[in-house]
Amino acid sequence: MSLILSVHDLTMHYTTRKGEVSAVDNVSFDLAKGQSLGLVGESGCGKTSIAFALMRLLPENGVIKEGYIMLNGKDIVAMDYADLLKVRWRKIAMVFQAAMNALNPVYTVGQQITEALELHLSNISPAQARERIAILFELVGLDPVLMDRYPHEFSGGMRQRAVIAMALSCSPDIIIADEPTTALDVIVQDRILKRIRELQRELNMAMIYISHDIAVIAEVSDRIGVMYAGRLAEMAESADIFERPLHPYTYALMGAFPSIKGKRRDLKTLPGEPPDLLDPPPGCRFHPRCPYATEVCREKQPDFMPVNGAARSDLTHGHYVACWHPMQGVTL
Amino acid sequence: MTQTPYTDGTLVRVEGLKKHFPVGGGLFKRAKSHIYAVDDVNFAIQKGKSLGLVGESGCGKTTTGKMLARLHDPTGGHIFLNDAEVGQVDLAEVKGAQLKTFRRRVQMIFQDPYESLNPRRTVFDTVVEPLVVQGIGDIVEREERVAGLLDMVGLTPADTFMFRFPHELSGGQRQRVAIARALIIDPAFIVADEPTSMLDVSIRIGVMQLMQELADRFGVSYLYITHDLAVARYMCQDIAVMYLGKLVEMAETEELLAHPLHPYTQALISAVPIPDPRVKRETLEIMGGIAQPIDPPARCRFYDRCPFADDFCRDNDHPPLEDKGDGHKVACYKV
Numbered sequence: 001m002s003l004i005l006s007v008h009d010l011t012m013h014y015t016t017r018k019g020e021v022s023a024v025d026n027v028s029f030d031l032a033k034g035q036s037l038g039l040v041g042e043s044g045c046g047k048t049s050i051a052f053a054l055m056r057l058l059p060e061n062g063v064i065k066e067g068y069i070m071l072n073g074k075d076i077v078a079m080d081y082a083d084l085l086k087v088r089w090r091k092i093a094m095v096f097q098a099a100m101n102a103l104n105p106v107y108t109v110g111q112q113i114t115e116a117l118e119l120h121l122s123n124i125s126p127a128q129a130r131e132r133i134a135i136l137f138e139l140v141g142l143d144p145v146l147m148d149r150y151p152h153e154f155s156g157g158m159r160q161r162a163v164i165a166m167a168l169s170c171s172p173d174i175i176i177a178d179e180p181t182t183a184l185d186v187i188v189q190d191r192i193l194k195r196i197r198e199l200q201r202e203l204n205m206a207m208i209y210i211s212h213d214i215a216v217i218a219e220v221s222d223r224i225g226v227m228y229a230g231r232l233a234e235m236a237e238s239a240d241i242f243e244r245p246l247h248p249y250t251y252a253l254m255g256a257f258p259s260i261k262g263k264r265r266d267l268k269t270l271p272g273e274p275p276d277l278l279d280p281p282p283g284c285r286f287h288p289r290c291p292y293a294t295e296v297c298r299e300k301q302p303d304f305m306p307v308n309g310a311a312r313s314d315l316t317h318g319h320y321v322a323c324w325h326p327m328q329g330v331t332l
Numbered sequence: 333m334t335q336t337p338y339t340d341g342t343l344v345r346v347e348g349l350k351k352h353f354p355v356g357g358g359l360f361k362r363a364k365s366h367i368y369a370v371d372d373v374n375f376a377i378q379k380g381k382s383l384g385l386v387g388e389s390g391c392g393k394t395t396t397g398k399m400l401a402r403l404h405d406p407t408g409g410h411i412f413l414n415d416a417e418v419g420q421v422d423l424a425e426v427k428g429a430q431l432k433t434f435r436r437r438v439q440m441i442f443q444d445p446y447e448s449l450n451p452r453r454t455v456f457d458t459v460v461e462p463l464v465v466q467g468i469g470d471i472v473e474r475e476e477r478v479a480g481l482l483d484m485v486g487l488t489p490a491d492t493f494m495f496r497f498p499h500e501l502s503g504g505q506r507q508r509v510a511i512a513r514a515l516i517i518d519p520a521f522i523v524a525d526e527p528t529s530m531l532d533v534s535i536r537i538g539v540m541q542l543m544q545e546l547a548d549r550f551g552v553s554y555l556y557i558t559h560d561l562a563v564a565r566y567m568c569q570d571i572a573v574m575y576l577g578k579l580v581e582m583a584e585t586e587e588l589l590a591h592p593l594h595p596y597t598q599a600l601i602s603a604v605p606i607p608d609p610r611v612k613r614e615t616l617e618i619m620g621g622i623a624q625p626i627d628p629p630a631r632c633r634f635y636d637r638c639p640f641a642d643d644f645c646r647d648n649d650h651p652p653l654e655d656k657g658d659g660h661k662v663a664c665y666k667v
Contacts, residue, residue: 042532042533042534042535043532155621157621185388185389185559185622186388186559186561186600186603186604187388187599187600187603187618188621189603189605190602190603190604190605190615193605194615212532212533213605214533214607215604215605215606215607216605218605218606218607218608218609219605219606219609221609238609239609239610242607242608242609242610243610252534253533253534254607256533256534256536256537257533257562257607258560258562258563258565258566259562259606259607259608260561260562260565260589260601260604260606261606261608261611262608264565264566264586267537267540267541267566268537269534269537269538269541270534270537270538273502273504273534273535274532274534
């Protein structure tokens with residue numbers, strides 16, 4: 001598999017009046033062409049900050065302290081604005097969380113996609129743009145006549161489809177989807193998830209799908225990264241994450257998720273709450289809530305390492321965990 | 333109004349409950365149409381048991397809950413509360429001072445703990461308020477009760493939380509405050525409207541378990557309103573499914589999830605993502621999207637989207653909720 005995105009030791013802070021918030025700390029992952037990676041974690045774990053860093057859309061107080069984001073051999077972190085414009089949307093595009101806010105209410109949906117097309121594909125005529133939008137609308141399951149309508153005439157699910165069409169408009173290599181179905185009802189969510197997954201496979205795009213919902217992540221991801229308090233706790237193939245979780249947090253997350261299928265298991269609580277990232281705990285950030293924490297966990301940060309002593313190389317495959325005492329032989 | 337209580341352990345019995353909101357009317361203009369938000373809904377909740385009210389946004393589940401807490405006045409129908417303390421009352425007809433008495437027995441927990449707590453009030457002020465309104469106890473007793481309850485909902489030690497403001501609390505802690513406020517006057521029945529949907533996974537289970545523990549301890553029943561069937565499975569003995577203002581199916585929780593009879597319930601269940609990549613789901617596709625029930629035709633509300641609908645469904649009224657055995661009720665001609 002060829003590598004198209006490589007994030008290495010990404011560290012990002014938000015400067016606030018109270019101090020520096022360590023939102024993303026030493027995060028590394030790789031993405032192969034056509035691969036779909038799910039990032040799962042609770043609010044404030046840094047998953048959306050990573051997405052914004054990849055697009056270089058961080059707010060003014062968001063500072064990338066360390067690390068690089070290599071896209072086709074170029075570092076997004078170091079890029080100037082002109083280069084950034086060439087990359088954004090054409091190489092890497094994003095589907096935002098709140099479709100209502102991602103669309104401008106005073107322009108028709110078609111006008112907004114045309115604008116993106118004209119900005120990023122220099123020599124496109126209005127007729128060509130309309131033709132392309134019609135194709136895009138059909139791809140995402142919208143009737144092309146809707147392109148001349150305004151966002152308020154769309155239902156929540158239709159808006160989300162329009163935003164997906166917009167993200168696909170310049171045929172990106174990578175699409176980042178940040179909780180695109182969170183505000184939708186379950187039946188609509190199901191249809192959109194299926195369409196996203198189909199499109200990702202048909203167009204052979206790589207995808208980073210961000211969600212707090214491990215059930216949704218399970219449906220769309222080849223590979224899953226579990227985040228906790230700004231760090232990647234564990235990353236592996238989807239089935240391995242579910243069958244052989246090694247990090248106690250991953251295990252706790254699985255145990256806390258109710259399902260409507262299978263036997264009604266007792267749900268397990270996780271004591272405490274995620275740490276305040278203004279003043280994160282030393283050592284492993286999960287140690288205050290971890291039932292297996294020992295002295296070393298409180299003092300030293302565990303490295304994000306492959307299991308079974310394999311050499312750390314390409315992160316597109318293999319099982320990685322950042323834990324001093326990974327759980328062994330636990331099956332769910 | 334007060335009659336002899338039922339002896340079959342029913343705590344709440346809802347009969348023909350309706351709420352129609354006028355649309356398009358003005359100050360001097362009569363509304364031409366109505367949204368049939370809740371239309372002829374019937375169900376019962378047994379003492380000490382909880383009923384999950386499940387459906388998509390706009391199906392009328394929150395409106396139903398608000399009528400049970402009398403935050404909305406019903407357009408029609410009855411809500412019988414059968415309670416040891418106040419006897420049998422039709423909540424739909426209670427007015428004025430009586431309403432205050434009955435509020436002692438029915439409380440509500442809202443979805444968003446960031447909105448439902450007054451930011452200028454301390455935890456103590458918020459939790460004690462029902463006691464003040466109802467004139468229960470003196471200041472010493474009230475303080476003891478608040479402290480005791482904060483301990484029970486896991487805000488310990490209570491004295492460190494009593495005088496904090498909501499902005500000093502996390503989402504999970506705020507929802508615990510809301511639970512404490514609902515329980516302080518010892519209600520028989522609580523309407524819980526998506527109480528955990530705003531909380532993160534690792535926090536959510538704690539709040540769900542707390543609510544269950546307290547239900548057992550205080551013998552309180554919940555009407556648990558949620559869009560999430562998996563959460564309803566863990567919180568409720570029975571589940572009722574709503575679609576556009578109508579109850580379409582109601583059964584014991586595991587029975588409903590294992591053998592859904594109504595096509596809408598089947599579609600809903602088949603669309604729930606499963607937290608396990610090994611499981612492949614078969615989805616029952618239904619057509620179109622959810623509409624608003626503005627002056628809906630008399631036929632089955634699900635007719636336009638139903639893959640099994642035929643002429644009979646088109647030409648007849650919305651089907652009645654019928655028992656198909658063992659208390660599994662469904663409103664569909666095709667079952």
